[in-house]
Amino acid sequence: MSNAPQEPSSVPKHADPDDEHLDLWGSGADSTVPRTTSAAETMPKAAHKKRNWPKIFLSALLVAVLLVVGVLFYYFRSVSTALNGIHRDPNLMPDQTAVQPIEPGKPINFVLMGTDNRPGVSGARSDSLIVAQLSGDREHLYLVSFLRDMWVTIPANKVMPKDSKAKINAAYSWGGSALTVKTLQNITGVQMDHAVIIDFPGFVSLTDELGGVTIYNPQKSTIDGHNFPQGNITVSGQDALLYVRERYDLANGDLDRAARQRAVITAIIEKSMSGDVIGNPKKFNEVMQVYAKNTTVDSGLTPANIRKIATSLRLKSGTSIVQVQAPISGFGKSKDGQAYDIVDEAGLAELSSALKSDRMADYVANHPQ
Structure with a gap:
């Protein structure tokens, strides 16, 4: 039997390796567990924001359009009711x-x-x-x-x-x-x-x-x-x-x-x-x-x-x-x-x-x- 020191296990005792998929923060059960780093995480913050701004713009535009349509509908209904009355x-x-x-x-x-x-x-x-x-x-x-x-x-x-x-x-x-x-x-x-x-x-x-x-x-x-x-x-x-x-x-x-x-x-x-x-x-x-x-x-x-x-x-x-x-x-x-x-x-x-x-x-x- 070898007396060489054993490397510590990368999975804690009593821990199920699948537990990392249950971590709400997405970091796994132990920060020592190696994981693949996404391109978005390695991307500079400025570049990340640059990729997201079209989504933000489109969302704001959609909200504005819905508001305008709602107001126009209200006006049209008010005018129609008045004209008919x-x-x-x-x-x-x-x-x-x-x-x-x-x-x-x-x-x-x-x-x-x-x-x-x-x-x-x-x-x-x-x-x-x-x-x-x-x-x-x-x-x-x-x-x-x-x-x-x-x-x-x-x-x-x-x-x-x-x-x-x-x-x-x-x-x-x-x-x-x-x-x-x-x-x-x-x-x-x-x-x-x-x-x-x-x-x-x-x-x-x-x-x-x-x-x-x-x-x-x-x-x-x-x-x-x-x-x-x-x-x-x-x-x-x-x-x-x-x-x-x-x-x-x-x-x-x-x-x-x-x-x-x-x-x-x-x-x-x-x-x-x-x-x-x-x-x-x-x-x-x-x-x-x-x-x-x-x-x-x-x-x-x-x-x-x-x-x-x-x-x-x-x-x-x-x-x-x-x-x-x-x-x-x-x-x-x-x-x-x-x-x-x-x-x-x-x-x-x-x-x-x-x-x-x-x-x-x-x-x-x-x-x-």
């Missing part, structure tokens, strides 16, 4: 069957009516009347105010069986939106494509949901104990309604009121399209729901048509929304004592020509507002 009335236009699809490159004329319809009050009238023309190139929206006291010829209707001279806002009282649109078409010779109505409660809710809108107020005024100082002011809810309805405490009466209405509508459009609303899914959904609950449109403004118009918009900023006043030449009084605004016939003919020919930019340049 808008009340559509086939009687808003004089003849809905005569409304033709808008050709690409042609302007679109919307009649916007703010009515004084509210609980406890009958015989509603159009407190605000605006023709909003979206230019053929979709780069500008022109808001053309027609003063509620403009003395015009209103076509025969159920209340007045023959054509009658009256203030333009009487058309809504006598025949609703359809008669108002017909009156506008008769005095301008311009085909109106769509009609949109919002009443007082809807206006209050919309400005509240937007968190108020900021406009520049050129002259201070007071109505029902509410003071509106000169300068930049933020209005919402009932204050906003009072602001756009006041005329007696304004230097130019109805002209200044119409200017206020255009300014507030412009501010509402700008804020509805702002990053604060569009970038906030919850706020975006709430605003869309308020629009759906408080507006009525003609049946031609289907969800598909609204999407088509919206995706064609190329409005770049607030300067893309241009405010215009339909011209008057003075003031008069009817035989029954009504004070009214006299239409500037020559001026209206020029405005009408610009609306028909999609040349409102030239009109505005020649008639600074």
Whole structure:
């Protein structure tokens, strides 16, 4: 028997060589057990990170894509729900069957009516009347105010069986939106494509949901104990309604009121399209729901048509929304004592020509507002 010293066993006593496969850290039961070193372990750390960065990048990209898809889906669902929820009335236009699809490159004329319809009050009238023309190139929206006291010829209707001279806002009282649109078409010779109505409660809710809108107020005024100082002011809810309805405490009466209405509508459009609303899914959904609950449109403004118009918009900023006043030449009084605004016939003919020919930019340049 040899007395030479024995080499220590590489496997500890009572240890199973297969135990190294059970080691959670992958080092085996004994660090003295020889094992094969992988290429990744011998690779410098920088090179190892370089090999892993594509996986990290792709994982981050996948997460970002999923987030974007989720947000877009939420927005699409919110918009679809709102568009489907808008009340559509086939009687808003004089003849809905005569409304033709808008050709690409042609302007679109919307009649916007703010009515004084509210609980406890009958015989509603159009407190605000605006023709909003979206230019053929979709780069500008022109808001053309027609003063509620403009003395015009209103076509025969159920209340007045023959054509009658009256203030333009009487058309809504006598025949609703359809008669108002017909009156506008008769005095301008311009085909109106769509009609949109919002009443007082809807206006209050919309400005509240937007968190108020900021406009520049050129002259201070007071109505029902509410003071509106000169300068930049933020209005919402009932204050906003009072602001756009006041005329007696304004230097130019109805002209200044119409200017206020255009300014507030412009501010509402700008804020509805702002990053604060569009970038906030919850706020975006709430605003869309308020629009759906408080507006009525003609049946031609289907969800598909609204999407088509919206995706064609190329409005770049607030300067893309241009405010215009339909011209008057003075003031008069009817035989029954009504004070009214006299239409500037020559001026209206020029405005009408610009609306028909999609040349409102030239009109505005020649008639600074």
